[in-house]
Amino acid sequence: MIAGKELQGVIVATILLLIAGALPYYGSDYLLSLGITIAMFTVLATSWALFSGPTHYISLATAAFFGLGTYTAGLGIETLPFWVLIGLAGVLGAGLAALVGLATLRLSGVYFVIFTLGLAELVRQVITWGQNMTGQKGLYVLTDFTEANLYQMLVALGAAVFLVGWLINRSRLGFALRIIGDDETVAAHSGINTALAKVLLFMVSGAVAAMTGAILAPRYVYIEPALAFTPLLSFQVVIMALLGGVHRLWGPIVGVIPFTIILETISANFPNQVTLFIGIVFLVIVYFIPRGFAGLIEQMRDWSRSREGLT
Amino acid sequence: MSEAVLSLRGVTKRFGGLIAVNTIDFQVRPGQVVGLIGPNGSGKSTTLNLISGALPLTEGEIHLRGSTISGLRADKIARRGISRTFQLVRLLPSMTVEQNIIAGAVFGHRRRWGAEARQEAARLVERVGLVGKGNMAVGQLTYIDTKRVELARALASDPTVLLLDEWLAGLNPTELQVGIDLIHSLRDEGRTIVLVEHVMDAIRSLCDYCVVMSSGAKIAEGTPSQVLSDPEVIRAYLGDDDA
Numbered sequence: 436m437i438a439g440k441e442l443q444g445v446i447v448a449t450i451l452l453l454i455a456g457a458l459p460y461y462g463s464d465y466l467l468s469l470g471i472t473i474a475m476f477t478v479l480a481t482s483w484a485l486f487s488g489p490t491h492y493i494s495l496a497t498a499a500f501f502g503l504g505t506y507t508a509g510l511g512i513e514t515l516p517f518w519v520l521i522g523l524a525g526v527l528g529a530g531l532a533a534l535v536g537l538a539t540l541r542l543s544g545v546y547f548v549i550f551t552l553g554l555a556e557l558v559r560q561v562i563t564w565g566q567n568m569t570g571q572k573g574l575y576v577l578t579d580f581t582e583a584n585l586y587q588m589l590v591a592l593g594a595a596v597f598l599v600g601w602l603i604n605r606s607r608l609g610f611a612l613r614i615i616g617d618d619e620t621v622a623a624h625s626g627i628n629t630a631l632a633k634v635l636l637f638m639v640s641g642a643v644a645a646m647t648g649a650i651l652a653p654r655y656v657y658i659e660p661a662l663a664f665t666p667l668l669s670f671q672v673v674i675m676a677l678l679g680g681v682h683r684l685w686g687p688i689v690g691v692i693p694f695t696i697i698l699e700t701i702s703a704n705f706p707n708q709v710t711l712f713i714g715i716v717f718l719v720i721v722y723f724i725p726r727g728f729a730g731l732i733e734q735m736r737d738w739s740r741s742r743e744g745l746t
Numbered sequence: 747m748s749e750a751v752l753s754l755r756g757v758t759k760r761f762g763g764l765i766a767v768n769t770i771d772f773q774v775r776p777g778q779v780v781g782l783i784g785p786n787g788s789g790k791s792t793t794l795n796l797i798s799g800a801l802p803l804t805e806g807e808i809h810l811r812g813s814t815i816s817g818l819r820a821d822k823i824a825r826r827g828i829s830r831t832f833q834l835v836r837l838l839p840s841m842t843v844e845q846n847i848i849a850g851a852v853f854g855h856r857r858r859w860g861a862e863a864r865q866e867a868a869r870l871v872e873r874v875g876l877v878g879k880g881n882m883a884v885g886q887l888t889y890i891d892t893k894r895v896e897l898a899r900a901l902a903s904d905p906t907v908l909l910l911d912e913w914l915a916g917l918n919p920t921e922l923q924v925g926i927d928l929i930h931s932l933r934d935e936g937r938t939i940v941l942v943e944h945v946m947d948a949i950r951s952l953c954d955y956c957v958v959m960s961s962g963a964k965i966a967e968g969t970p971s972q973v974l975s976d977p978e979v980i981r982a983y984l985g986d987d988d989a
Contacts, residue, residue: 519811
C-alpha cells in the first residue's frame with residue numbers, strides 16, 4: 436500500500452527524472468557534459484549512502500569498484516555487447532564487495548575505512564603489475580556511443596538505484612540496517628544476522644559503482660590504472676553524499692548538484708585550488724551542517740510549519 | 747517435575763587467566779522465575795552473556811528445549827527463543843518508542859512485519875505502561891520508561907526464556923515497586939525468566955528459585971528463603987565475621 440504522501444513523492448521523482456533524462460534534447464553540449472558528471476556522482480553518492488547512511492561505515496572503496504567496472508568494459512569491449520559488460524561489471528563489483536565485506540565488516544570504524552582505501556590502491560597495483568607483465572600500457576575503448584547515449588544510460592541506472600533504495604528502505608533489510616547503525620549489539624540480540632545484512636548492502640553499493648565505471652569507460656576512450664582507480668573519486672563521493680545528507684534517499688543528490696557545478700567552475704578558472712575547495716567543503720560539513728543539506732531543508736520545513744501553526 | 751526449558755552444564759568462561767564463570771550447572775523449568783544472585787564481580791552478568799550469546803563459552807554446554815545453543819551466534823540464539831535486556835539500557839536513539847519495540851518483533855523468535863508488528867508494538871506499549879508515549883523519541887523518556895521500552899522490545903519476539911540483567915537497578919523506591927509489580931505480572935502470565943538482581947525485596951517476591959554465585963562458582967541454590975539463610979551465602983555477601 437502506498438500512502439498519499441509517498442505517492443506524491445513518486446510522482447515528483449518521476450517528473451524530475453523525465454526532465455533530467457530529456458536533457459540531451461534541449462541542453463547545450465556544455466550542459467550535457469556537466470549533466471554526465473552530475474549523473475555519475477548522483478549514482479555513486481546515492482548508492483554509497485544506501486550502505487553508509489544507515490550503518491555509518493565510511494567506505495573509501497568507490498574507486499576500486501569504479502575502476503573494476505571501467506576495466507571490465509575496456510577488456511571486453513571487442514568481444515561482448517556493451518549491455519552485457521555493464522551487467523558483468525555489476526556482478527564482479529558485487530562479488531568484490533562480498534569478498535571485502537566478509538573479510539572486513541566484522542572490523543568496525545576506522546579499520547574498515549583504512550581497508551577500503553587500501554583496496555582501491557591494491558586493485559590498481561595489481562592491474563599495473565599485470566600490464567607490466569604483458570607489456571601493455573593502457574586500453575582503448577572505442578565505441579559509437581555519443582555523450583547523450585552515455586548520459587541516458589547513467590540516468591537510467593540512477594533511476595534503478597532510487598527504486599532499489601526506496602524498496603530497501605521499506606523492507607526488513609532496510610529496517611535491520613537502521614537498527615545496526617543505532618546499536619549493533621541490540622541488532623544481534625534481536626535476531627538480526629548483522630554481517631549478512633551489511634554485506635548485502637555493501638554488494639548493492641559495489642555493484643552500482645562498478646556499473647557506473649563500465650558506462651563511463653567509452654567516454655574516457657583511453658583508460659589506464661591511474662585514471663580508473665583515482666582515490667580522489669572515493670573522497671569526492673563521500674563528501675558529496677555527506678554534503679547532501681545520507682539519512683534520506685534524496686539527500687546525496689542535493690549535495691551532488693551544487694558541489695559539481697562549483698567544482699567545475701573552480702577547476703576551469705583556478706585549477707590549482709580544487710583540493711582546497713574539497714577541504715573547505717569537508718570542514719563546513721563537519722562544523723556547520725552535520726546532517727547535510729537534507730537536514731537543513733527539513734529543519735527549515737519544520738520551522739516554517741511551526742510558524743504557520745502560531746499565526 | 748516438567749522438563750527443563752533451559753539447562754546449563756559445566757558452563758565455564760575464562761578471560762586469559764581469570765576464570766569468570768567456573769563450571770556452572772543449573773536448570774530452568776517452564777514458567778519458573780530463576781534469580782541469579784551474588785556479590786559484585788561474581789560472574790552473574792557474564793553467565794547471562796554466555797546464555798544470550800554475547801560472549802562465547804570456553805567450556806560446557808547450554809541447551810534450550812533440548813537443543814544445544816552454546817556456540818551459536820547471538821542472532822541465532824535470539825531466533826531460537828532467548829531475548830534479553832542489558833545491564834546498561836540500550837535503546838535505538840534514532841527511533842521512536844514504537845519503532846524500538848517493533849525492532850524486537852521483526853527478526854526474533856516470532857517474526858512479524860508491517861501492520862501485525864505495529865499491532866504487537868501497540869499492545870506492548872500498553873502492557874509495560876507506556877500508554878500515549880509510543881510516538882515519543884527515546885531521548886525524552888524518564889529512566890524507568892527507557893527500561894520499559896527495553897523490556898517491551900525483549901517481549902516483542904515472544905521469547906521462550908527472557909533474560910533480565912539488573913532490570914530493577916537504579917530505580918527510586920516508588921519506581922522500584924512499579925517495576926517489581928510489572929515483572930510480577932509477567933510471571934503471572936507464565937513467562938519463563940532468568941534475572942540477575944541485587945534488590946533483595948525483588949528476589950524474595952519474584953523468584954521461585956535462586957542460584958547464588960561467588961567468584962565465578964555456584965555456592966548455593968534453592969528457594970530464596972533457603973539460599974538467603976545459607977551460612978555460605980551470608981559469608982560471601984558479608985565476610986567471615988558476620989557468618
